[in-house]
Amino acid sequence: xxxxxxxxxxxxxxxxxxxVNDCSIIVEEGSITGLIGPNGSGKTTLFNLITSIYKPDSxxxxxxxxxxxxxxxxxxxxxxLSRTFQITRLFWDLSVLENMIxxxxxxxxxxxxxxxxxxxxxxxxxxxxxxxGLEHLKNQPARKLSFGQQKLLEFAAILMSEPDLVLLDEPxxxxxxxxxxxxxxxxxxLNQEGVTFLVVEHNMSVVMELCDxxxxxxQGQKIAEGPPHIIQSDPIVLExxxxx
Amino acid sequence: xxxxxxWWPLPVLILLLIYPWVYREPYFHVLGFNVLLFATMATSxxxxxxxxxxxxxxxxxxxxxGAYLVAIxxxxxxxxxxxxxPILALVVTLVAFxxxxxxxxxxGSAFVIATIAMLxxxxxxxxxxxxxxxxxxxxxxxxxxxxxxxxxxxxxxxMLIWLIIAVATSAYIRHSRFGLGLLAMHDDExxxxxxxxxxxxxKVLAFGVSAYFVGLGxxxxxxxxxxxxxxxxxxxxxxxxxxxxxxxxGLGTVWGPVLGAFIFIPASDLILFQFGSTTIHLAILGGLMxxxxxxxxxxxxxxxxHWLEERRTPRTAHTGARSMAExxxxxxxxxxxxxxxxxxxxxxxxxxxxxxx
Numbered sequence: 034x035x036x037x038x039x040x041x042x043x044x045x046x047x048x049x050x051x052x053v054n055d056c057s058i059i060v061e062e063g064s065i066t067g068l069i070g071p072n073g074s075g076k077t078t079l080f081n082l083i084t085s086i087y088k089p090d091s092x093x094x095x096x097x098x099x100x101x102x103x104x105x106x107x108x109x110x111x112x113x114l115s116r117t118f119q120i121t122r123l124f125w126d127l128s129v130l131e132n133m134i135x136x137x138x139x140x141x142x143x144x145x146x147x148x149x150x151x152x153x154x155x156x157x158x159x160x161x162x163x164x165x166g167l168e169h170l171k172n173q174p175a176r177k178l179s180f181g182q183q184k185l186l187e188f189a190a191i192l193m194s195e196p197d198l199v200l201l202d203e204p205x206x207x208x209x210x211x212x213x214x215x216x217x218x219x220x221x222x223l224n225q226e227g228v229t230f231l232v233v234e235h236n237m238s239v240v241m242e243l244c245d246x247x248x249x250x251x252q253g254q255k256i257a258e259g260p261p262h263i264i265q266s267d268p269i270v271l272e273x274x275x276x277x
Numbered sequence: 278x279x280x281x282x283x284w285w286p287l288p289v290l291i292l293l294l295i296y297p298w299v300y301r302e303p304y305f306h307v308l309g310f311n312v313l314l315f316a317t318m319a320t321s322x323x324x325x326x327x328x329x330x331x332x333x334x335x336x337x338x339x340x341x342x343g344a345y346l347v348a349i350x351x352x353x354x355x356x357x358x359x360x361x362x363p364i365l366a367l368v369v370t371l372v373a374f375x376x377x378x379x380x381x382x383x384x385g386s387a388f389v390i391a392t393i394a395m396l397x398x399x400x401x402x403x404x405x406x407x408x409x410x411x412x413x414x415x416x417x418x419x420x421x422x423x424x425x426x427x428x429x430x431x432x433x434x435x436m437l438i439w440l441i442i443a444v445a446t447s448a449y450i451r452h453s454r455f456g457l458g459l460l461a462m463h464d465d466e467x468x469x470x471x472x473x474x475x476x477x478x479x480k481v482l483a484f485g486v487s488a489y490f491v492g493l494g495x496x497x498x499x500x501x502x503x504x505x506x507x508x509x510x511x512x513x514x515x516x517x518x519x520x521x522x523x524x525x526x527g528l529g530t531v532w533g534p535v536l537g538a539f540i541f542i543p544a545s546d547l548i549l550f551q552f553g554s555t556t557i558h559l560a561i562l563g564g565l566m567x568x569x570x571x572x573x574x575x576x577x578x579x580x581x582x583h584w585l586e587e588r589r590t591p592r593t594a595h596t597g598a599r600s601m602a603e604x605x606x607x608x609x610x611x612x613x614x615x616x617x618x619x620x621x622x623x624x625x626x627x628x629x630x631x632x633x634x
Contacts, residue, residue: 084471086467086471105470105475106470106471107470107471107472107473107474107475107476108473109471110471110472110473111473115471115472116471118468122465122467122468123464123465123468124460124461124464124465124468124469125464125465126460126463126464127457127460127461127464131457131460131461134457135457135458135461135469135472135473135474136472136473137473144454145453145454145455145458145482146453146454146455147453147454148452148453148454149452149453149454149456149457150457190472191472194472194473
């Protein structure tokens with residue numbers, strides 16, 4: 034296995050607080066890697082560093098051994114890196130189908146003036162919408178969807194850019210058990226098709242069941258990593274969660 | 278039926294074509310020209326302010342720049358404004374690209390203030406570069422060659438052509454990949470950036486394009502009024518009126534700015550007549566703006582289409598219940614099982630962390 038994404042000694046400070054402190058992680062190609070840690074341990078900050086929303090104070094991020102530290106967010110999508118947000122973010126006034134079309138890999142001036150939606154893109158979008166059970170809502174504005182449906186739409190939409198690596202920020206947060214099960218199945222089947230996942234999740238049963246490798250962060254540092262059954266009984270991890 | 282409705286612009290266009298021959302007094306030709314001029318400029322402003330949501334209050338800068346470029350070219354080089362306006366408006370667009378490249382780095386109210394500052398800078402330049410602009414007295418232009426009784430009609434038809442081109446451009450952008458990116462940015466710029474939209478480039482392009490028809494309108498207006506001065510060419514009210522009529526008709530819609538202009542300009546003329554040449558019509562304009570914001574915050578067209586949509590689809594049609602039920606059908610095997618903890622790990626961890634669920 035080769036690393037698809039790795040970070041090297043990432044540091045990010047906010048005033049006096051070091052949110053991410055000398056953090057080096059590796060995400061193997063084809064894996065579902067979990068990223069866990071107590072609240073405020075730097076998980077989302079790490080996501081924001083990887084996706085260039087924040088600039089690191091020092092350290093680097095590599096995708097396929099290629100440095101992507103200073104690559105603007107909008108280009109990362111074209112290089113195969115996509116993410117969802119902890120609080121679902123959609124284009125609320127656009128239709129479900131239009132939400133699917135925006136994140137299509139596209140570069141160059143000529144495509145800008147082309148039609149808003151190509152036939153093959155629509156076919157692919159409807160395909161993905163059917164997979165998440167939203168195809169009958171394709172012409173509804175995104176704001177009319179229920180919370181769970183919005184989460185599914187956000188997930189489905191980033192798949193339109195055919196990502197190699199997807200960063201999921203709490204995919205199971207705030208959704209009912211049926212939907213959690215559905216999302217887990219979806220992640221697993223996409224993983225079978227070759228998509229690599231890095232997942233932040235607070236729901237431990239989901240993380241333990243879904244991930245084949247887990248990274249544990251505490252106070253901005255990686256304190257442990259390994260397969261789920263090792264992490265569960267790791268005394269350092271338990272201490273981080275339970276406190277002294 | 279839907280087919281017939283789609284052809285509605287045609288009878289409207291015919292009405293607009295015969296209008297100057299029905300109402301033959303020069304006043305009506307001036308009014309018609311003003312409506313078409315502002316409809317064109319509001320349509321143009323809407324590409325940036327409506328689609329993208331970056332509301333520029335300084336588009337008068339492009340209006341004045343177009344007016345001055347055309348007047349200077351007419352005086353110094355003898356260029357006829359009717360063909361030089363569309364060409365010199367390209368220069369305005371280039372200037373807007375350059376300024377936009379700086380200004381789109383701000384957002385929200387900072388952007389609005391930056392555009393006002395831009396307008397004031399242009400106004401100061403027009404007042405003080407006396408060698409080029411003749412300062413405060415302004416510039417005069419040669420009169421149009423046609424006979425006085427027809428003097429307004431060519432302007433009317435000329436502006437009608439440009440309104441059609443502007444609306445076609447706006448509609449084309451609205452349905453292109455570019456327009457989809459602009460609308461996406463309007464809803465969530467950070468998210469749009471994350472899914473691969475080059476937001477800075479999109480904003481600069483939209484800003485430049487939205488300056489084009491405003492600059493062109495300024496050029497035609499300078500020929501129409503034969504004399505321009507900094508106070509009138511770089512008047513913030515021109516930009517404010519573009520925004521008002523766009524908001525009245527419907528921000529971010531193709532036809533909203535046009536409808537808004539067709540209501541707003543005659544209405545403000547009526548108000549002006551009622552109160553003579555005082556500035557009270559400005560106060561009434563302000564009152565109208567507050568009225569629109571309070572009672573028609575989305576504008577006429579979006580309000581109507583929302584109303585039609587509500588009537589067409591019963592409220593229960595598109596809620597979560599149906600799709601969840603369908604999903605459960607599809608995945609009946611999966612849903613019957615609750616989430617099972619995998620392996621025996623410390624249950625305290627779950628209890629501790631499930632508060633976020």
